[in-house]
Amino acid sequence: MSHAAANWYIDELGLKSGDHLRIFTKIYSGIPTVFPGYYLGISIGASDDAHFKAKVAGITFYIPYNDDWILNDYNLRIDLKDDEAQYNFTEVS
Template sequence: MKFSVSTEAAKWFIDEFDLEPDAHVRFLTKIYGGIPTVYPDYYLGMSVGEKGDAIFKVVVENIIFYIDNRDAWLLDEYNLNIELRKDEVEYIFTKSEDK
């Protein structure tokens, strides 16, 4: 039940989306299409610029990355680590030992 974004991944988001300091990047669940998750038929999407009711939040390189309270179930049993590998962002779900 942890959420993290590596410094390298944060820099990628800053470059790709031309983010200014204190920008908000929200990760949310979608039913059709997007970034695969550990849940069949549910995908991860993202939106830039929205402030919300963040239950999981990290600030990296002055950018606020978060998961809204409505999507908290996504991390009920898993951790989500967002990392940059081979110049591409990877969304890594691992089973949480916290529960």
């Protein structure tokens, strides 16, 4: 998670220091991924089910255990491009 993308989420969603943003997989609509038919969704709220997490600008961004399969063969970096979050998957070497 880049600082620019974290700040974009903070501004767009009105997040405050200490908030949590869940990134999860869903089928058929949302943010396209490298997995055909699967997309990413987001929701605000803490969970004890956080597997992968990063704290940036006071916000915890996380992927829950049941969606961690998207990172088995890929790294995910979230950047900001053209004033929108951009989800970049790169193969793990």
